[in-house]
Amino acid sequence: MKTVLISQRLSKNKYGSYEDSLEHAYIEYFTDKGFFVLSVPNTSTSSLKRRIQEASLIVLSGGGKADLYDKRGMVESYLIREALKKQIPILGICRGMQFLNLYFGGTIKRVKGHIGNHEIMVTSLFSKGEREGVVNSYHDYGIYSENLASSLDFFALSEDGVIEGIYHKHEKIIGVQWHPERKSEDGKYYSKWLDEFIFGYLELGD
Numbered sequence: 001m002k003t004v005l006i007s008q009r010l011s012k013n014k015y016g017s018y019e020d021s022l023e024h025a026y027i028e029y030f031t032d033k034g035f036f037v038l039s040v041p042n043t044s045t046s047s048l049k050r051r052i053q054e055a056s057l058i059v060l061s062g063g064g065k066a067d068l069y070d071k072r073g074m075v076e077s078y079l080i081r082e083a084l085k086k087q088i089p090i091l092g093i094c095r096g097m098q099f100l101n102l103y104f105g106g107t108i109k110r111v112k113g114h115i116g117n118h119e120i121m122v123t124s125l126f127s128k129g130e131r132e133g134v135v136n137s138y139h140d141y142g143i144y145s146e147n148l149a150s151s152l153d154f155f156a157l158s159e160d161g162v163i164e165g166i167y168h169k170h171e172k173i174i175g176v177q178w179h180p181e182r183k184s185e186d187g188k189y190y191s192k193w194l195d196e197f198i199f200g201y202l203e204l205g206d
């Protein structure tokens with residue numbers, strides 16, 4: 001069985017202690033795709049060496065503002081470095097996509113109106129010609145073309161020019177601004193064809 005390592009949200013409880021958390025939706029989504037899910041603690045990276053050896057995919061999850069230098073950022077930077085060394089594919093989701101852009105030298109900026117479902121335009125990287133899709137987005141920060149790292153390119157845009165999907169020009173790394181793990185009101189995942197393209201690009205198809 002394939003193993004996926006997923007980073008976690010970092011927060012402080014009412015006692016001032018740090019806590020890690022991961023939405024069950026991530027576990028259900030990747031389990032449905034045939035992965036054994038291991039969550040990554042935002043603590044020492046020394047405990048991750050063995051887990052990384054077993055990984056088929058590394059996922060940088062959503063939740064909060066991307067920061068290269070907080071506890072979570074240090075762990076996720078380590079995951080990216082090790083994934084590049086070992087040629088493990090990386091998928092960034094929402095904040096995870098923004099973090100990838102920061103890691104490779106890009107920036108992020110405030111955006112408005114990206115709460116809920118909206119249409120995106122997908123370029124020919126994943127289909128014959130452009131294609132539209134509906135995704136869910138919940139983010140206050142985003143990436144425009146002028147903010148994108150030089151080693152990255154985009155494959156999806158929203159109507160207001162915010163980048164919704166990125167990929168690395170030379171590595172098996174992809175990021176999406178939406179939440180593929182969250183289901184719609186009818187209990188189904190959004191845009192199955194987008195999922196198929198993404199996992200196909202990462203060479204992790206069924």
